[in-house]
Amino acid sequence: MIYQGNAISVARDDEGIATLTFDLKDESVNKLSSAVVQELEQALEALRGESDIAGLVLASAKDAFIVGADITEFHGLFAKGEGEIQSMLEQVHGIFNGLEDLPFPTVSAINGLALGGGCEVTLATDFRVMSETAKIGLPETKLGILPGWGGCVRLPRLIGADNAIEWIAGGTENRADACLSVGAVDAVVPPEFLEAAARDILNRARSGELDYQARRTEKCSPLGLDAIEQMMAFETAKGYVAGKAGPHYPAPIEAIKVIQKGAGEERARAQAIEAKAFGKLALTDVCYNLVGLFLNDQVVKKKGGQYAKQSAPVERAGVLGAGIMGGGIAYQSASKGTPILMKDIKDEAIELGLKEARKLFAKQVERGKLSNEQMAEQLSNIRPTLSYGDFAHIDLVVEAVVENPKVKGAVLAEVEENVGEDTILTSNTSTISITRLAENLKRPENFCGMHFFNPVHRMPLVEVIRGEKTGDGAVAATVAYARKMGKTPIVVNDCPGFLxxxxxxxxxxxxxxxxxxxxxxxxxxxxxxxxxxxxxxxxxxxxxxxxxxxxxxxxxxxxxxxxxxxxxxxxxxxxxxxxxxxxxxxxxxxxxxxxxxxxxxxxxxxxxxxxxxxxxxxxxxxxxxxxxxxxxxxxxxxxxxxxxxxxxxxxxxxxxxxxxxxxxxxxxxxxxxxxxxxxxxxxxxxxxxxxxxxxxxxxxxxxxxxxxxxxxxxxxxxxxxxxxxxx
The missing domain is CATH 1.10.1040.50 (N-(1-d-carboxylethyl)-l-norvaline Dehydrogenase; domain 2)
Structure with a gap:
């Protein structure tokens, strides 16, 4: 063992190939916290002290490669001011440059998500191999900042300015096939062949078949664009991105300017330009609030996960009321893999609900997200019905009839007679008291609100409303179902209008x-x-x-x-x-x-x-x-x-x-x-x-x-x- 830390270990095999493995203890994912970055520096120093290393593989022992920097540290760091931010960036640039300058070839074996700083560390290696199931990207602009650990410098030199602008300004997560097509990675393989592919690339670099030094020279040199090419690449992009981002989100445009200003510079100067722009954005209110938004989202997801752990999975669902809303709920459930019965009392309402679901599936096909076969398969998860015949086997029912307390109360009492004793009943009401709707139910502990927002397929929120007699099990099951539908559930207590x-x-x-x-x-x-x-x-x-x-x-x-x-x-x-x-x-x-x-x-x-x-x-x-x-x-x-x-x-x-x-x-x-x-x-x-x-x-x-x-x-x-x- 060359190095062993809390998050990083380095071992060498008999052929002189070293493997630096990210495996952050007591965490489900790898993050580049300040402590982990210090470990990386120590690990690289230990590698430089070895005399017989023939090559280095960067790997992860977790399902994701590295999900990025530790965002929980951002507010504290940024509050210290521009000097501290610049100091941090200079330190990380020094560490990543040290990785890039090692006296032997290096390759990243990307087995899962490599985002933000996790993507940037792979850009510092000579080569990248990627699992078919992995994704990489630089989402920093979504936090109001830009890639500050070399992403704005290395990525354009690897994949070209146009592609880099698209990745960075859009903050996209990019699939393996797209990464290979633009040259962000050198090979895409099934997960089981990732280690072998990484070693194969190192062996080819050692033999001289692949020129890793030429790769480094390319990444450390100015972008090869003349004045006209620069104008075409950058000025056109600024206009398009400004229109998409809007006036309140300066980071995407600033990222383009950084790439443009650094285009004619070598590594050190280009990184200084990047660092200065990062520091400027990090001190804005927009960045503060977007980072806060990310942290808040983590709180909401954690709470949702805690509720969901307490529930048995919802395997079969039902929706009462087959209009636009019911059809939207049925589509969302079916598209995420939970079969759903869609009941109404009229054929024309059933047809309206099915039409809505078909329309939404068809849009997915148009966008290339689904094949016709996948659409047919998912659409078959929706079963229309005019009776309660199969409701005895349903785990959870969403009532989505007209917003009238008498109608809803009658429908809920009726369905309660036709489902199992453990079935959870929910009401998609936007205003009516859940406690009031529970008055005519025999099992009010199994009832809560499940308020979707219109249009269902677009709006991420679901309010899960706890009435006075709602049990924990009903809340947990409803949260679990909402999460399974791809929604963000937030549990609130009953009052007029809820939250x-x-x-x-x-x-x-x-x-x-x-x-x-x-x-x-x-x-x-x-x-x-x-x-x-x-x-x-x-x-x-x-x-x-x-x-x-x-x-x-x-x-x-x-x-x-x-x-x-x-x-x-x-x-x-x-x-x-x-x-x-x-x-x-x-x-x-x-x-x-x-x-x-x-x-x-x-x-x-x-x-x-x-x-x-x-x-x-x-x-x-x-x-x-x-x-x-x-x-x-x-x-x-x-x-x-x-x-x-x-x-x-x-x-x-x-x-x-x-x-x-x-x-x-x-x-x-x-x-x-x-x-x-x-x-x-x-x-x-x-x-x-x-x-x-x-x-x-x-x-x-x-x-x-x-x-x-x-x-x-x-x-x-x-x-x-x-x-x-x-x-």
């Missing part, structure tokens, strides 16, 4: 207040979209549907009369803008007219256009023609949403700040680069936020009033995320 809709409707209340005060809804939409929302509130209401919004608003008003008695903002007709739209049968996209009118685009999708009739209707309820700044609009819209998130945390509806913020990002598209409602308050400062809320509450009422606990936190200088790495 996401309870928080969303004060946001709509803020919108109604603005309309009553004379704001232009088109301008409000533009301001909130510029703020980072995928669509403004008027457009979102059109998508949700005015009838749905009015119904949900009534539920909120009943549950929280002091704050949400009229969703805020009743104008001079005594009605909110939402109610006026509903009364004038302007339901939104579902009947092609709401705050906007809707026309079909070339793809048959609704496209919003200005509608003078809607503008006049809203003007008719305005109490004044008040002028608002962009900052005013943001404050009126965001303050009630953030305050309701605080209340949900204080009321125990949601367990942690991490879960609250992730639910808003995954459920309603809260701008990810802002980190969530509670991180948004932290960024403003609790004292400043409370002062702003108090000022608005004096004019606009209880919807804007801070809680006593929030005031106390502000006085004490507290934050929702007390420590940089805490969620």
């Amino acid at each position: 996401v809709n309870r928080v969303l409707f004060p946001y709509f209340g803020g919108f109604s207040q603005l309309m009553a005060a004379g704001a232009d809804f088109q301008r409000v939409d533009k301001v909130m979209e510029k703020f980072g929302w995928p669509m403004g509130p008027a457009y979102l209401l059109d998508v949700v549907g005015m009838d749905t919004a009015v119904h949900a608003g009534e539920v909120m008003a009943e549950g929280f009369p002091e704050r949400m008695g009229s969703l805020g903002g009743a104008g001079n007709e005594g009605k909110s803008a939402i109610q006026v739209m509903f009364d004038n049968e302007r339901l939104g996209q579902k009947n092609a007219k709401g705050f906007y009118a809707y026309e079909e685009d070339k793809k048959g999708k609704p496209r919003k256009v200005r509608d003078e009739a809607a503008i006049e209707l809203v003007k008719g309820i305005a109490e004044s023609g008040r002028e608002f700044s962009d900052e005013d609009i943001i404050a009126w819209m965001m303050t009630p949403l953030c305050l309701e998130t605080v209340r949900c945390l204080e009321d125990g509806i949601v367990g942690t700040p991490a879960e609250a913020d992730m639910a808003l990002i995954y459920g309603i598209g809260f701008p990810p680069f802002r980190g969530g409602a509670l991180r948004y308050i932290d960024a403003m400062g609790l004292e400043a936020f409370v002062a702003q809320a108090d000022e608005l509450a004096a004019e606009l009422g209880a919807l804007y009033a801070p809680t006593d606990r929030l005031r106390e936190m502000a006085r004490n200088g507290e934050r929702f995320y007390q420590d940089a790495a805490e969620a």
Whole structure:
């Protein structure tokens, strides 16, 4: 044994081939923490002290090669400032350059995921062989930074500037065949042949058949592009990537600039350019929030995993109600391998549900994600039925009928009579109390909420709602099923609107207040979209549907009369803008007219256009023609949403700040680069936020009033995320 550490060991065989193996103790995956990076330096130093090494294989003893740097260290490191960041980068560059400069050929045997720093360490070796099942990539731009351990320097020199820009700016995970086609790896083999293939490459390098020194020269030299080629490669890419990334995500464009600036430089200078840009991005609010988002996501996944471990697997499912929502749920279940019965009382509803599922499968075929044979096989996992005949063998049922408590209650009581005693019943309700729906059930402990968001196949969140009598087993099974469907479940307690809709409707209340005060809804939409929302509130209401919004608003008003008695903002007709739209049968996209009118685009999708009739209707309820700044609009819209998130945390509806913020990002598209409602308050400062809320509450009422606990936190200088790495 040449070296033995906590995460790395180095051994040499009789032929002089050394193998450096990553195997981080007490962890399921390998990560390049600061401690592991120090071990790598020590291991390479030990290798340099040996006189008879003929070659080196980098390998992993875990299913993944290396999943990247240890992101839990980022907030702490970045908080130390640019000097510390530069020092860290220089240290790692020195270690990776030392690997690249070893006096014998080197090869990485990539057996699984090699991401971020895990990918960058493989780029420092002369050759790479890859398992057919592995993936490699540089996802750093998704964290608001760029590859800082040589990725922006080595990858373009290996696969060309165009391909490197696509990989780095997109943050993609790349399959083995794609890696081979662009030259990122030298061979792709079945997993069982990986070690032999790595040794074969080293033997060919030792014999002179493969020139490993030429590989090094290429990676350490300037990119071979003339001025015209550089302009074509970089300027075109900047325009395209800027359009895709948008103005709030600077890292993809900065990565292209780094590659461009370093294109004419040798290794040391190009790495210095990379390090400087990394340090600049690491200190941005966007990076802080996106790293926080990753850490929050880990908290949510860990909690979901803990629930799922307590449950028997859901092998067979059922869905009641076969409309668009039921068809979407059936598709999601079937596509992830869980057979599902889809029941309705009408043939035409069954056909509608099947049509929705077929459409979604067909899109997968169009995109090359599925073959026709795979589509047919997965579609066969959906069994339509008009009866309860086979429901006795179902593990879990999702009720997805009309949003009416009497109808849902009757359907749930009926299905309970037709399933086994251990079958879990769930309701895909968006507003109705789970405790109330459980009143007519004989086994309420086996019942909980399972709230999907529309469209089911796109929206990652599922709220799992615990009623007063819901048992742990029901929650665990529902979480396990949601995870099996590829969703992110977050467990919340029962209340009107649960978590996401309870928080969303004060946001709509803020919108109604603005309309009553004379704001232009088109301008409000533009301001909130510029703020980072995928669509403004008027457009979102059109998508949700005015009838749905009015119904949900009534539920909120009943549950929280002091704050949400009229969703805020009743104008001079005594009605909110939402109610006026509903009364004038302007339901939104579902009947092609709401705050906007809707026309079909070339793809048959609704496209919003200005509608003078809607503008006049809203003007008719305005109490004044008040002028608002962009900052005013943001404050009126965001303050009630953030305050309701605080209340949900204080009321125990949601367990942690991490879960609250992730639910808003995954459920309603809260701008990810802002980190969530509670991180948004932290960024403003609790004292400043409370002062702003108090000022608005004096004019606009209880919807804007801070809680006593929030005031106390502000006085004490507290934050929702007390420590940089805490969620």
